[in-house]
Amino acid sequence: MAEETGTEVLWNNIIYIILLILFLAPAMFFLWNQMNGAAIWSDFYAKELSKVINSAEPGDEITLNVHKATEIAQKNGVQSFSEIFTFKNPENQVCVKLSPNKRTCYTFFNDVDIINSQIKLGTPDNILTFEISEVQK
């Protein structure tokens, strides 16, 4: 009968701990990404913006409180606030980016162009403003 040595006991435990870390790390990474709400908030903002654009008419100036979006984007390390909201006029799409390398886009059917979009910081919340104009071909 051979007794299990201290080293063997240690190795057994180390293997268990390594396996635990290997499984836990990606799961925690996924959970962290989901829990800060980037996916759901970018979905919400893209759809809300498309609703506003669809209801608007040329000449309208839209002002929207986007403080929550800027907070999430900043936490997630999005480089610049100007990257958060993009309006693709040729494709009639509005895109929202709240985490690096991932954006959510939604199509609007109103045949208008979005111009002069900018984020005004600290008034007291962060505000997105843009203008609706006739399609400029």
Next chain:
Amino acid sequence: MNKKAIGGNKIMIFPFLLVLIIILGGLVLGVWLFFGSEIDFRQIDTDLLNNKIQSCLSKNTIDWQKQNDFYEKCKINQESLQQNLLILITQSDKTLLTTGKIDPTQCFLGEKNKNYPVCTKSSFNDLIILTGSNQKANKQLG
């Protein structure tokens, strides 16, 4: 410890892995189901489109024979409708305008299948306006 015991001890790694996979898998699946599902905006989309058409028809006279007259006067982008939106305008069973790839017969079957489009039907004078949406958010990299 004899050899059998050592073997048994090593085999215990499999139940350990199984428990890990079940617990973490369940956690990830639960969070993904809760946070991963997107907001269903199709009813709002189709209602907005229907209202826009009604409002446009009340202000303009459309020449249905002339291609694009409807889109130009109503300021609706034709290309954006192609994939996931539907407009069907009929006048006493005669189709005046149809656009989009959505099959109108799938409208109002959403209770049976969530993947079917959500539609809105209204009437304006003698016109029947049917609009539908099956639009989902488009996730892009970059």
